[in-house]
Amino acid sequence: MGVQTPNGFNLDNSGKRVVVDPVTRIEGHLRLEVNVDSNNVIRNAVSTGTMWRGIEVILRGRDPRDAWAFTERICGVCTGTHALTSVRAVENALSINIPENANTIRNIMQLTLQVHDHIVHFYHLHALDWVDVVSALSADPKATSALAQSISDWPLSSPGYFKDLQTRLKKFVESGQLGPFKNGYWGHPAYKLPPEANLMAVAHYLEALDFQKDMVKIHTIYGGKNPHPNWLVGGVPCAINLDGTGAVGAINMERLNLVSEVIDRMVTFTNQVYLPDLQAIASFYKDWTYGGGLSGKSMMSYGDIPEHANDYSAASLKLPRGVILNGNLSEVYPIDLTDPTQVQEFVSHSWYKYGDESKGLHPWDGVTEPNYALGPNAKGTRTSIEAVDESAKYSFIKAPRWKGNAVEVGPLARWVIGYAQGKPEFKEPADKLLGDLGLPVTALFSTLGRTAARGLECQWAAGQLRYFQDKLMTSLKNGDLATANTDKWKPESWPSDVKGVGFTEAPRGALGHWVKIKDARIDNYQCVVPTTWNGSPRDPAGNIGAFEAALLDTPMAEPEKPLEILRTIHSFDPCLACSTH
Amino acid sequence: MPNTTRPSRFQEQVLAGVADIGGALNRELPINRPTIYVYEAPVRLWHWVNALAIVVLAVTGYFIGSPLPTLSGEASDHFLMGYIRFTHFSAGYVLAIGFVMRFLWIFWGNIHSRQLFYLPIWSRKWWSGVRQELRWYMFLEKEPRKYIGHNPLAHIFMVLMAMSITVGMICTGFALYSQGEGIDSWQAKAFGWVFRLFPNSQDVHTWHHMGMWVIITFVIIHIYAAIREDIMSRQTMISTMISGERQFRDDRED
Amino acid sequence: MGVATETFYDVIRRQGISRRSFVKFCSLTAASLGLSPFAATQMAHALETKPRVPVIWMHGLECTCCSESFIRSAHPLVKDVILSMISLDYDDTIMAAAGHQAEAILEETKEKYKGQYILAVEGNPPLNEDGMYCIDGGKPFVEKLKYMAADASAVVAWGACASWGCVQAAKPNPTHAVPIDKVILDKPIIKVPGCPPIAEVMTGVITYITTFGRLPDLDRQGRPKMFYSQRIHDKCYRRGHFDAGQFVEAWDDEGARKGYCLYKMGCKGPTTYNACSTVRWNNGVSFPIQSGHGCIGCSEDGFWDKESFYDRLTTINQFGVEANADRIGGAVAGVVLAGVAVHAGVTAVKRLSTKRDE
Numbered sequence A: 001m002g003v004q005t006p007n008g009f010n011l012d013n014s015g016k017r018v019v020v021d022p023v024t025r026i027e028g029h030l031r032l033e034v035n036v037d038s039n040n041v042i043r044n045a046v047s048t049g050t051m052w053r054g055i056e057v058i059l060r061g062r063d064p065r066d067a068w069a070f071t072e073r074i075c076g077v078c079t080g081t082h083a084l085t086s087v088r089a090v091e092n093a094l095s096i097n098i099p100e101n102a103n104t105i106r107n108i109m110q111l112t113l114q115v116h117d118h119i120v121h122f123y124h125l126h127a128l129d130w131v132d133v134v135s136a137l138s139a140d141p142k143a144t145s146a147l148a149q150s151i152s153d154w155p156l157s158s159p160g161y162f163k164d165l166q167t168r169l170k171k172f173v174e175s176g177q178l179g180p181f182k183n184g185y186w187g188h189p190a191y192k193l194p195p196e197a198n199l200m201a202v203a204h205y206l207e208a209l210d211f212q213k214d215m216v217k218i219h220t221i222y223g224g225k226n227p228h229p230n231w232l233v234g235g236v237p238c239a240i241n242l243d244g245t246g247a248v249g250a251i252n253m254e255r256l257n258l259v260s261e262v263i264d265r266m267v268t269f270t271n272q273v274y275l276p277d278l279q280a281i282a283s284f285y286k287d288w289t290y291g292g293g294l295s296g297k298s299m300m301s302y303g304d305i306p307e308h309a310n311d312y313s314a315a316s317l318k319l320p321r322g323v324i325l326n327g328n329l330s331e332v333y334p335i336d337l338t339d340p341t342q343v344q345e346f347v348s349h350s351w352y353k354y355g356d357e358s359k360g361l362h363p364w365d366g367v368t369e370p371n372y373a374l375g376p377n378a379k380g381t382r383t384s385i386e387a388v389d390e391s392a393k394y395s396f397i398k399a400p401r402w403k404g405n406a407v408e409v410g411p412l413a414r415w416v417i418g419y420a421q422g423k424p425e426f427k428e429p430a431d432k433l434l435g436d437l438g439l440p441v442t443a444l445f446s447t448l449g450r451t452a453a454r455g456l457e458c459q460w461a462a463g464q465l466r467y468f469q470d471k472l473m474t475s476l477k478n479g480d481l482a483t484a485n486t487d488k489w490k491p492e493s494w495p496s497d498v499k500g501v502g503f504t505e506a507p508r509g510a511l512g513h514w515v516k517i518k519d520a521r522i523d524n525y526q527c528v529v530p531t532t533w534n535g536s537p538r539d540p541a542g543n544i545g546a547f548e549a550a551l552l553d554t555p556m557a558e559p560e561k562p563l564e565i566l567r568t569i570h571s572f573d574p575c576l577a578c579s580t581h
Numbered sequence B: 001m002p003n004t005t006r007p008s009r010f011q012e013q014v015l016a017g018v019a020d021i022g023g024a025l026n027r028e029l030p031i032n033r034p035t036i037y038v039y040e041a042p043v044r045l046w047h048w049v050n051a052l053a054i055v056v057l058a059v060t061g062y063f064i065g066s067p068l069p070t071l072s073g074e075a076s077d078h079f080l081m082g083y084i085r086f087t088h089f090s091a092g093y094v095l096a097i098g099f100v101m102r103f104l105w106i107f108w109g110n111i112h113s114r115q116l117f118y119l120p121i122w123s124r125k126w127w128s129g130v131r132q133e134l135r136w137y138m139f140l141e142k143e144p145r146k147y148i149g150h151n152p153l154a155h156i157f158m159v160l161m162a163m164s165i166t167v168g169m170i171c172t173g174f175a176l177y178s179q180g181e182g183i184d185s186w187q188a189k190a191f192g193w194v195f196r197l198f199p200n201s202q203d204v205h206t207w208h209h210m211g212m213w214v215i216i217t218f219v220i221i222h223i224y225a226a227i228r229e230d231i232m233s234r235q236t237m238i239s240t241m242i243s244g245e246r247q248f249r250d251d252r253e254d
Numbered sequence C: 001m002g003v004a005t006e007t008f009y010d011v012i013r014r015q016g017i018s019r020r021s022f023v024k025f026c027s028l029t030a031a032s033l034g035l036s037p038f039a040a041t042q043m044a045h046a047l048e049t050k051p052r053v054p055v056i057w058m059h060g061l062e063c064t065c066c067s068e069s070f071i072r073s074a075h076p077l078v079k080d081v082i083l084s085m086i087s088l089d090y091d092d093t094i095m096a097a098a099g100h101q102a103e104a105i106l107e108e109t110k111e112k113y114k115g116q117y118i119l120a121v122e123g124n125p126p127l128n129e130d131g132m133y134c135i136d137g138g139k140p141f142v143e144k145l146k147y148m149a150a151d152a153s154a155v156v157a158w159g160a161c162a163s164w165g166c167v168q169a170a171k172p173n174p175t176h177a178v179p180i181d182k183v184i185l186d187k188p189i190i191k192v193p194g195c196p197p198i199a200e201v202m203t204g205v206i207t208y209i210t211t212f213g214r215l216p217d218l219d220r221q222g223r224p225k226m227f228y229s230q231r232i233h234d235k236c237y238r239r240g241h242f243d244a245g246q247f248v249e250a251w252d253d254e255g256a257r258k259g260y261c262l263y264k265m266g267c268k269g270p271t272t273y274n275a276c277s278t279v280r281w282n283n284g285v286s287f288p289i290q291s292g293h294g295c296i297g298c299s300e301d302g303f304w305d306k307e308s309f310y311d312r313l314t315t316i317n318q319f320g321v322e323a324n325a326d327r328i329g330g331a332v333a334g335v336v337l338a339g340v341a342v343h344a345g346v347t348a349v350k351r352l353s354t355k356r357d358e
């Protein structure tokens, strides 16, 4: 039986139900259920977050200066972005201003995460949806070399290099122990790359694996380790010492040089490997136009990377801020995160309890009280689910809405909003990529568009890393060494009842933390996370979220081998630990 | 003026350490001899050495927990924290060795030397003594009874607040010490079990630190009681812990 | 087993190590294990031909940061671990297969490698709501965990989550998340704590087990002694400043810039067992203290519930009052002192009045 959702999608759950659980190559636990019609086209999609840890509950009553460490453990993949959001929320509540250098270093940390996360996502979580590893065995190394050299100056591209790699891969496959590639969808009709492109992609899969461990050294230098570097309310913990006694105990010239060197390599890798691969792979999948969903209709970005310390206005933010609704790209709405009517979370279809579930709550007044129960039409039992009942509660993800609208967040949303605002740094590279592929702008509103926007953003972020590291050096040259403001470090100096909000653009999209502090302790803490937006279940009005919308109308070659579902879902880079926290 | 010069046979037994001390105390015999040798030299020596060790441990321990303001200059020119910790550990050894020796002394020492290591909780008489002493401290009794060793209230207090906490401090202290010495050290072998109770040694620090305040509280009450009893009770106190002799101020029976 | 299996020998050959060094490695290893020269030959043979050990890597309630850390390993490179040293047959985070195809691997491994595979667990099982705060394949994760543990040869507990419970088990632990040794009772479990553990420690543990065919020596708490028997404080390069009494007194002060000791900023190095101050992070680049923040004790049991990371003295939250040992103890001692003074006063008054009465 078909129904239309208020946000304009047609749902029909009469066809065969296909379940994918566990969804792999994501972070955390996600279950997808879709109904396919007789032509194997997806007509109904249900996304279920299947884990909950209760970090918001655990944070109550704790020291707000510690909150960054707790929230950082919401996710180790987007490591640091929750911590940054948290220190911003606490600083906002306590009116703490941070030094300029601290802002710069925080930006460097955040941009490092963007580059790292995007590269790891593309190669290690997403590529196998497009790249057939087994097909790479039949590639001609010479032709692979020619292909690689035709698209990039990257030095690792000789025939011998690809030959060695292929030999190793062959041994691996012939051993019969396929490890992570076991039971993959090799040979699936949806794979379109020629063997040479597959071999090249596998080579870069391994190179990216080697390189990602070096990128994070920037976190290690400024934050002491990665994953989960250290942060500080009031600034950054890494003191700077260029000349004084004991400089080796602080950020000194050798450390700064190491950061700089890693940034250069990130810029090169993005330009010479990631972007060319992206373009090459996309060129073979141009007619796979599915997965748009909410993109191009309703998208949101809070903005991030403040040029000036303590200025979180849209003008200071280098990533765009605003909301696009109903596909109207000519209007970008401003966002006020303190306005109780803008961001709200609903739980009518989520495994939580509110007094009145027909209403949404602004995060400052947010409530997190779990309530696991399957709906009457669910199949299976309470501890052995065969199918959930999406007319009732069906997910640990809450349903956040902006003025009642379900929106998509993430690199594509940021890119489109920047594009709509006419900002050249977003518009030009997008136009160039689309031009090279011979595609219209509307092609961005798809699974591939999401994947492409991530690549473009990675390139942008690598460039910004260079910019901010140079900015830091200039500041140091001018004699400003300050990294922390400790005026309000002591809880005795705090007002007794305050609230604050902090936000970032995490790799997966708009992230906000709302905190209330009472008598120097956390009174309420609420996180509304990118994957909460994208993976959202339905709301009381029946609007569906981005995951569900994107899966609709996709034809599947073989419903039992859900490659198409994985493709589209992976293009969001879902993080379930984040979404439910 | 005392009218008896000879101790009774029982008192002789007590002095010789033969009779049951609990029984002896509970019988609350009228004591009509003016002085009795109670605390033998090793006990007295231990008492004062132990007192000194605890003062040193508390002062240095406090500064381990909350160090003094930072010293400027080269690290190699200073060793302040090192000295404080070294002093603490040395005093810790003195405390621990003293404790062991004091314990062993009960096999050689007189009956009073044993009092510190048990409580005669099975004795009604003793409990009545506790009650009587409590009432005395609540100004409800006109005068306390006489005791050769510790009065029952002091006795409870010594065993619970001084001795058991000392054992606790030694165990937690050496467990913490073993962390620096390494898991192959004898300290780790002997006291590593503490970390079974508290797997995160931060808790051991906290309990060790709390123990200090229990001991400080004990010392305050103890010193006050010693002075007060010295003035108010029917027998000497402080001089007893110096000379070992307990002198009774009257020869009335209880 | 195909003839082309890449064995441990192939790997080290490929890394440019000669056959001679390989044989020497084997005899040294045999000697250090107290085995005969004959055993060395056997070992060499085994390493040359043995199939890679299957590893099943499962995720409970966690943040995937242990996986992220694992892939940061520089020696050995994680690609070499995965391609040549172990057979990582199941790992939700990186495996190609999903849904039924993924679940089929578990069944196959259980059958084909009964008693031979290693179960590596990241995260932990929640027990509230019949385990349904972590659902995997429609069922409670804890079921899957026990099911796969039953036929494993050994179990590796990755990180603070699997070892101690970590953040989701912090008070009030709404999901009743428990460390895995509370539900896997009959298998040797090696705990590799840290939030996350250091990459090279993780690959070190895995390669130790696959190379020597046994678990490394464990300490009282089940952690490998080789990495967890010393505190951060024991090998901290700022220790000289600690002994000297030179401390950071406030963030970004003179002492912070000079690399003084972070004890007064709440550094938990003195109570934390981990290899950070020796192995360091991300190929030896730094570790928390070197970058100016104290250790937060992330490899210790229950470190989330020891109150603020910035307090030297643990805050004790009892009976609704918040204080530390000095404040509580000081208050008690103060009250006692006052009580003693009052008592002394009353005693004096009483004594004087009785004297007068007489």
Ligand code: HEM
Binding pocket: B043, B047, B050, B051, B052, B054, B055, B112, B113, B115, B116, B149, B150, B151, B154, B158, B162, B163, B219, B222, B223, B226, B227, B237, B238, B239, B240, B241
């Ligand atoms: C850190 C300080 C001190 C500690 C830990 C301490 C501990 C003890 C202990 C354990 C005993 C029992 C001895 C035994 O039965 O062998 C004792 C007895 C005694 N202490 Fe102390 N003491 C301390 C300081 C003092 C001071 C400063 C005085 C004197 C003003 C004092 C006076 C006495 C007296 C008079 C007795 C004998 C009490 C009795 O006969 O019932 N103590 N002390």
Ligand code: HEM
Binding pocket: B054, B057, B058, B060, B061, B062, B064, B065, B066, B085, B088, B089, B091, B092, B093, B095, B096, B169, B170, B172, B173, B174, B176, B177, B178, B205, B206, B208, B209, B211, B212, B215, C270, C313
């Ligand atoms: C009356 C007896 C004792 C008192 C009052 C005392 C007091 C203290 C205090 C207050 C601390 C600081 C705790 C903290 O906040 O971390 C401390 C630490 C310590 N104590 Fe004791 N202590 C006593 C006995 C001992 C003994 C017998 C030893 C055994 C050697 C010992 C060894 C230690 C060690 C190893 C530390 C930790 C030092 C460090 O972390 O640098 N203590 N003590």
Ligand code: NFV
Binding pocket: A027, A074, A075, A076, A077, A078, A081, A082, A506, A507, A508, A509, A511, A529, A530, A531, A532, A574, A575, A577, A578, A579
């Ligand atoms: N969703 C999400 Fe995150 C991101 N990016 C957090 O804010 O991944 Ni774990």
Ligand code: SF4
Binding pocket: A073, A076, C062, C063, C064, C065, C066, C122, C123, C158, C159, C160, C161, C162, C166, C167, C194, C195, C196, C197
């Ligand atoms: S131990 Fe820490 S790092 Fe590892 S999964 Fe758990 S929260 Fe993440």
Ligand code: SF4
Binding pocket: C232, C233, C234, C236, C237, C238, C239, C240, C242, C260, C261, C262, C263, C267, C268, C269, C270, C289, C294, C295
């Ligand atoms: S910084 Fe921390 S670990 Fe290092 S010496 Fe100081 S207290 Fe110890």
Ligand code: F3S
Binding pocket: A225, C194, C195, C232, C272, C274, C276, C277, C287, C288, C289, C294, C295, C296, C297, C298, C299
């Ligand atoms: S916080 Fe963790 S990373 Fe090491 S220095 Fe402390 S154990």
Ligand SMILES: [Mg+2]
Binding pocket: A056, A398, A526, A527, A528, A529, A581
């Ligand atoms: Mg939330």
